[in-house]
Amino acid sequence: MTESLDRQTAAARLRAADDILILSHKNPDGDTIGSALGLCLALRALGKNAAVLCSDPIPKMYEYLDINWYDGSFEPSFVVAVDVASIQLFGENNNVQEYVKRANLCIDHHGSNSGYAYATLVEPQAAAVCEILTDLIPDNLGVPLTPAIANCLYTGVATDTGCFRFTSATAKTHLAAARLMEAGAEAGRLNEILFECRSHSRIEAEREALESLEYYFDDRCAMICLTRDQIVQTGVANAELEDLTSLPRSIEGVEVGLTLRQQPDGSFKISVRTSRDVDACAIARRLGGGGHNRAAGCEISGNLDNAKRAILQEVQKELARCDEERELE
Amino acid sequence: MTESLDRQTAAARLRAADDILILSHKNPDGDTIGSALGLCLALRALGKNAAVLCSDPIPKMYEYLDINWYDGSFEPSFVVAVDVASIQLFGENNNVQEYVKRANLCIDHHGSNSGYAYATLVEPQAAAVCEILTDLIPDNLGVPLTPAIANCLYTGVATDTGCFRFTSATAKTHLAAARLMEAGAEAGRLNEILFECRSHSRIEAEREALESLEYYFDDRCAMICLTRDQIVQTGVANAELEDLTSLPRSIEGVEVGLTLRQQPDGSFKISVRTSRDVDACAIARRLGGGGHNRAAGCEISGNLDNAKRAILQEVQKELARCDEERELE
Known part of the structure; x- marks a missing residue:
C-alpha cells in the first residue's frame, strides 16, 4: 500500500x-x-x-x-x-x-x-x-x-x-x-x-494511411490501416504512429476514428478515438482492450479482414447505443 | 491624425x-x-x-x-x-x-x-x-x-x-x-x-498532395502540386488549400516548401514557405511575385513542367546564396 x-x-x-x-x-x-x-x-x-x-x-x-x-x-x-x-x-x-x-x-x-x-x-x-x-x-x-x-x-x-x-x-x-x-x-x-516538424518517414506513413482511409456507417466511422510492411518500409517511429491515431477522428462528422497497425507477430493493434458521447472504452473492452472514454485500444489476432470485421461490429453496436440514448434525450 | x-x-x-x-x-x-x-x-x-x-x-x-x-x-x-x-x-x-x-x-x-x-x-x-x-x-x-x-x-x-x-x-x-x-x-x-476538424474534401486534397510530394536539392526543398482537376474533384475550399501550403515546409530538414495549385486559366499559383535564413520573397519576386521573408507567392503560366523548372531554378539560386552567406559566418 x-x-x-x-x-x-x-x-x-x-x-x-x-x-x-x-x-x-x-x-x-x-x-x-x-x-x-x-x-x-x-x-x-x-x-x-x-x-x-x-x-x-x-x-x-x-x-x-x-x-x-x-x-x-x-x-x-x-x-x-x-x-x-x-x-x-x-x-x-x-x-x-x-x-x-x-x-x-x-x-x-x-x-x-x-x-x-x-x-x-x-x-x-x-x-x-x-x-x-x-x-x-x-x-x-x-x-x-x-x-x-x-x-x-x-x-x-x-x-x-x-x-x-x-x-x-x-x-x-x-x-x-x-x-x-x-x-x-x-x-x-x-x-x-x-x-511543426514531421520526419520524412512520418510523412510517408501519413500518405499510406490516407491511401488506406475508409469510411463506414454513413461516414460516422473512419478507419486507417498500416500493415507491418508499410510500417517497416516507411521507418516511422512508434511515437509518430501514435500521433497518426488522431487523424481519422479529426475528419468532419466522424464519431469513431480507428487506426489499425499490424504488429510484428501479425496481429493488429487497434486505436479507437471517439467524439461526443461515443464510448471508446466500451468498444475496446468488448475485444479485450481498455482505455479512456474518448481514447482506447485493443489487439486482435488473425488477418486484416477479421480484425476489421471484429472492430466494426463493436463500433456499430456502440453507435446504435448512442443513437438510442440520444433519442431518449 | x-x-x-x-x-x-x-x-x-x-x-x-x-x-x-x-x-x-x-x-x-x-x-x-x-x-x-x-x-x-x-x-x-x-x-x-x-x-x-x-x-x-x-x-x-x-x-x-x-x-x-x-x-x-x-x-x-x-x-x-x-x-x-x-x-x-x-x-x-x-x-x-x-x-x-x-x-x-x-x-x-x-x-x-x-x-x-x-x-x-x-x-x-x-x-x-x-x-x-x-x-x-x-x-x-x-x-x-x-x-x-x-x-x-x-x-x-x-x-x-x-x-x-x-x-x-x-x-x-x-x-x-x-x-x-x-x-x-x-x-x-x-x-x-x-x-481538429477537417472536411472530407480537405482530407482528399491532402491525400492527393502527399501523393504528389517530391523532394529536390538533397531534400532541402519539398514540393506538392494540385492540378485543377484534383482541386475541382475534391471540392476543397480555398481556405483549406491555404492551410495545405504549410505542409511541405513542415517536413524535417526542408528549407523551402513549395505548393503549386493550378488556376482555372491553367496557370500555376505557387506558394513559397521557407525556414531559417532562406528568403521566400526573393524567390517569388524574381518570378513577378512577392510577399514576406518566410511566406511569399507568385504565378507562372504554361504547363506544369515549365512551372516546376522555373520555380526550382530560383529556389536553387536562393539556396546557393544562403550557403555562401552561411560559409562567411
Whole structure:
C-alpha cells in the first residue's frame, strides 16, 4: 500500500534525499522526459547527485533537452518515478526494473496510478506532471525556475496537451505555461520543433494511411490501416504512429476514428478515438482492450479482414447505443 | 491624425456612448469576429444598443458564435472597429465603408494600424485583440466576463496564435486564456471545432498532395502540386488549400516548401514557405511575385513542367546564396 503525499511532503522527501535516480516510462514522451530532466536540474541546483534513467532512447525531436543520463557514477539511495502509472510501463532495458522495485516516490497525473512506489503524489486533474512541477519546484522545493528548467517543463505541458488543444488543458495549465514563459521557456522555438516538424518517414506513413482511409456507417466511422510492411518500409517511429491515431477522428462528422497497425507477430493493434458521447472504452473492452472514454485500444489476432470485421461490429453496436440514448434525450 | 488612447480612456469612451456599431474586417477570422461579438455582448450588458457589421459572411466553423448582426434597427452614433489595420481591410459590402468614414474608435493589435479612426487603442505586443479585451472588458469597462463573452474572446486568442503555437503567444496570452477558462470558456469544445476538424474534401486534397510530394536539392526543398482537376474533384475550399501550403515546409530538414495549385486559366499559383535564413520573397519576386521573408507567392503560366523548372531554378539560386552567406559566418 502506497503512502499518498501532498506537494509539500513530497518536496520535503526530495530535499532530505541525495544520490537520486529519476525514472521515466518506456517509449518516453515529452512529459516523462521533461519532468525527469526538469526535476533533475532542480535537484542538482540544490547540490545533490541526480540523474535520469529510461528503458528506451528518447525520440530525436527531444534532443534539444540535454539530459543528465545515469552513468553509474553514484549508487542511487532515493528513486523517484515521474509520469509512470504502473510497473510494466517502465520497460525492461538498462536494468530499469531493478530500481523500480525500490521506488521511494512517484509523481504522476494518472488517476489510474497503481501505487507501486512507497509514496505517491498523484494529481489526476493536472494535464501533465510538468504542470505539477511548475509550481512544486519553486514553491515547495525552493528552487527558482531557470530557463533550462522552464524549457523542460514547457516541453511536457505542451506535448501532453497537444499544445493546449486537448480537454485536459485547464486554466491551471495555461497559468503554468505563463509562469514557464516568464521564467524563460522558449515556447516559440520549442513549439516549432515539437509541433511543426514531421520526419520524412512520418510523412510517408501519413500518405499510406490516407491511401488506406475508409469510411463506414454513413461516414460516422473512419478507419486507417498500416500493415507491418508499410510500417517497416516507411521507418516511422512508434511515437509518430501514435500521433497518426488522431487523424481519422479529426475528419468532419466522424464519431469513431480507428487506426489499425499490424504488429510484428501479425496481429493488429487497434486505436479507437471517439467524439461526443461515443464510448471508446466500451468498444475496446468488448475485444479485450481498455482505455479512456474518448481514447482506447485493443489487439486482435488473425488477418486484416477479421480484425476489421471484429472492430466494426463493436463500433456499430456502440453507435446504435448512442443513437438510442440520444433519442431518449 | 488619430488620437492614441490607453485602455482606461478607450473604455470610458465606450461607457459614454450608445447605439454602437462594431465593425470587423473582411474575410473575417476568429479574432475580428470574437472581439466584435465579445465587445457587443459586454456593451449590451451595460444596457446599450450594440451590433456587429462585416462586409463578408463568417466561415462556417465560427457558426457556434451567435452574432448580433446589425439590422438597421438603430442609427449608429458611435462606430468602433476591432482588429482592422487599414481602411481597405473593411471590404465593400453591406455599406461598410459608409460607417468606416466616421469610426470613433479602433481597437487593434497591429503595429501597422494606419490611424484611420478618430481615436485608436493599439497594443502591438498583444497576440490578439481578444487578448486585450480579456482584461479591458472586466477591468476597465466593468462588465464581468460571462461564459458567452469568454467563448468569443477565447476564439480570437486561440485562432490568432494557432492554438498558442505561434511566437506571437506570450505569457500574457496564456494568462488571458486562463482567465477566460475560469470565466467559463469551453476551450475543449472550441478547440475541437477550430483545430481538429477537417472536411472530407480537405482530407482528399491532402491525400492527393502527399501523393504528389517530391523532394529536390538533397531534400532541402519539398514540393506538392494540385492540378485543377484534383482541386475541382475534391471540392476543397480555398481556405483549406491555404492551410495545405504549410505542409511541405513542415517536413524535417526542408528549407523551402513549395505548393503549386493550378488556376482555372491553367496557370500555376505557387506558394513559397521557407525556414531559417532562406528568403521566400526573393524567390517569388524574381518570378513577378512577392510577399514576406518566410511566406511569399507568385504565378507562372504554361504547363506544369515549365512551372516546376522555373520555380526550382530560383529556389536553387536562393539556396546557393544562403550557403555562401552561411560559409562567411
